[in-house]
Amino acid sequence: MLYEFILIFHNWLRWIICFFLIVTILRSLNGVIKKKDFNKADSFFSGILVGFSHLQLILGFSLYLFLSPFVNLELADFKTTVSNVMMRFWTLEHPTMMILFVILVQASRIIVKRSDDPLKKHKKNLTFMLICVFILIAGSTWPFSKIQRPLFRSSLEKTKIYLETNNNLERLS
Numbered sequence: 001m002l003y004e005f006i007l008i009f010h011n012w013l014r015w016i017i018c019f020f021l022i023v024t025i026l027r028s029l030n031g032v033i034k035k036k037d038f039n040k041a042d043s044f045f046s047g048i049l050v051g052f053s054h055l056q057l058i059l060g061f062s063l064y065l066f067l068s069p070f071v072n073l074e075l076a077d078f079k080t081t082v083s084n085v086m087m088r089f090w091t092l093e094h095p096t097m098m099i100l101f102v103i104l105v106q107a108s109r110i111i112v113k114r115s116d117d118p119l120k121k122h123k124k125n126l127t128f129m130l131i132c133v134f135i136l137i138a139g140s141t142w143p144f145s146k147i148q149r150p151l152f153r154s155s156l157e158k159t160k161i162y163l164e165t166n167n168n169l170e171r172l173s
């Protein structure tokens with residue numbers, strides 16, 4: 001089913017994004033410490049990070065607007081959404097923080113491109129990427145987060161159990 005496929009894809013893409021975020025941070029840190037040039041490889045990795053972040057944005061929006069049974073966009077029911085920790089997280093907190101994440105990843109690339117001093121490029125990139133790490137930790141699901149989700153999802157099983165126990169299976173069928 002489409003929901004399951006997109007959710008698994010969205011979950012695994014998070015790890016790909018984490019990988020390129022770490023690579024970008026390490027390269028910029030190395031660039032600052034060793035005063036290296038901001039070379040083609042640096043630009044390549046930050047470009048890949050931007051690309052995957054945009055793909056994640058598209059997957060996120062498809063879950064948000066069409067597929068996820070955890071998102072409640074009906075204004076009439078907004079009170080219920082805000083008072084429910086799980087629904088508030090998926091309807092408001094996660095999308096807001098993740099959109100900010102993608103904006104910062106993109107902004108960093110534009111700002112770094114405009115700057116002509118290699119050291120400044122690395123410093124600016126490093127600053128943006130470190131802020132992105134904090135946003136990713138706060139806005140996504142981890143073993144220490146208030147909302148628990150599988151680290152590596154392979155099926156819809158656990159989410160299905162949650163929905164079944166909350167009589168909210170209609171949008172899954």
Ligand code: HEM
Pocket residue numbers: 007008010011013014017053056057059060061063064067068069070071090094095098099101102140141149150153159
């Ligand atoms: C870099 C950006 C993003 C990352 C790293 C990310 C990460 C995640 C992760 C790890 C999950 C849990 C997946 C699971 O249960 O296995 C998730 C779920 C979700 N994400 Fe994102 N996300 C991002 C962007 C977005 C955006 C921009 C939106 C909406 C506009 C969005 C909407 C959702 C929704 C609605 C769910 C819950 C789906 C459900 O369980 O029914 N995400 N996201």
